[in-house]
Amino acid sequence: MTWQDSKLTRRDFIKVLGAAPASLALDVAPGGRRYAKLMDTFKCIGCRRCMSACKRWNKLPPYEVPESLVRDMDGTTYTVVNFIRSKRNTEVGKFIHWACQHCIKPACAGVCPVTAIKKNHVTGAVVVDETKCIGCRYCYQACPFKVPRFDFGKRVTRKCHLCFDRIPKLKPACVAACPVEALDYGYRDLILRKARQKAQVVRGYVMGEYEAGGTDMITILPAPPEELGLIVAPKKVVNEDIDKLRISSTGFLAGAALVGLMYLYSRGDKE
Numbered sequence: 289m290t291w292q293d294s295k296l297t298r299r300d301f302i303k304v305l306g307a308a309p310a311s312l313a314l315d316v317a318p319g320g321r322r323y324a325k326l327m328d329t330f331k332c333i334g335c336r337r338c339m340s341a342c343k344r345w346n347k348l349p350p351y352e353v354p355e356s357l358v359r360d361m362d363g364t365t366y367t368v369v370n371f372i373r374s375k376r377n378t379e380v381g382k383f384i385h386w387a388c389q390h391c392i393k394p395a396c397a398g399v400c401p402v403t404a405i406k407k408n409h410v411t412g413a414v415v416v417d418e419t420k421c422i423g424c425r426y427c428y429q430a431c432p433f434k435v436p437r438f439d440f441g442k443r444v445t446r447k448c449h450l451c452f453d454r455i456p457k458l459k460p461a462c463v464a465a466c467p468v469e470a471l472d473y474g475y476r477d478l479i480l481r482k483a484r485q486k487a488q489v490v491r492g493y494v495m496g497e498y499e500a501g502g503t504d505m506i507t508i509l510p511a512p513p514e515e516l517g518l519i520v521a522p523k524k525v526v527n528e529d530i531d532k533l534r535i536s537s538t539g540f541l542a543g544a545a546l547v548g549l550m551y552l553y554s555r556g557d558k559e
């Protein structure tokens with residue numbers, strides 16, 4: 289979905305993407321509160337209604353079930369549900385709803401050469417502005433969770449945007465569709481407290497508290513990600529500005545030429 293597809297005006301879109309400058313500087317929402325999404329693998333029943341709701345809300349084509357058991361995101365599939373099993377104790381298995389983790393300091397936004405990706409520090413949403421994206425895929429390289437996907441039809445990078453065009457007034461479409469409340473969306477401090485309490489009771493693991501320096505997607509797992517075959521993100525902010533520096537210092541001209549070429553390429557089908 290682009291901002292043009294939503295019911296927002298360009299001015300609204302810019303407002304939605306950017307929190308107040310003061311709060312951006314502090315990386316906290318006004319009043320110290322920010323929102324986050326919760327995923328509880330202990331509640332999930334694997335019904336995949338969240339996947340369908342995401343497709344519907346974003347007017348995306350239906351999901352083509354792959355031959356392999358593992359489902360992967362693509363340019364028109366922003367979330368998938370997979371069964372994960374512990375490598376240490378194969379009796380421990382759960383369904384996981386997987387999408388962009390909405391990092392508090394998103395590496396994808398840090399490396400984007402045309403600043404097409406913005407983080408809203410109140411709602412938590414990290415959103416790609418498809419009208420600016422040139423499809424260079426630096427964001428995929430930088431993402432510690434390897435989330436952004438290239439849409440070969442539109443020639444832009446796409447991913448879960450946390451339903452930025454309906455939150456926080458309405459919960460994200462996937463959250464609203466979940467029949468067993470395995471998904472939730474609310475104040476991050478409350479979400480985190482709930483996740484820690486649950487993890488203590490079930491001897492689980494809270495992902496998103498420290499991964500990539502903290503994310504606005506919190507997942508209660510049955511074990512740490514490395515034991516479940518999930519991508520293991522470092523527990524620190526990932527190359528937020530380093531790659532930007534690399535791009536600018538190790539070949540500004542080459543970079544500019546590449547950006548220009550990618551821009552022309554990306555416009556090919558958009559005209």
Ligand code: SF4
Nearest residue numbers: 388389391394396431
């Ligand atoms: S998970 Fe990846 S795509 Fe999502 S906000 Fe973090 S760095 Fe960006």
Ligand code: SF4
Nearest residue numbers: 342448450451460462
């Ligand atoms: S938050 Fe919205 S865009 Fe993201 S997975 Fe859920 S329904 Fe899809």
Ligand code: SF4
Nearest residue numbers: 332333335336338466
């Ligand atoms: S809708 Fe809820 S229960 Fe169903 S797969 Fe998604 S997260 Fe799990």
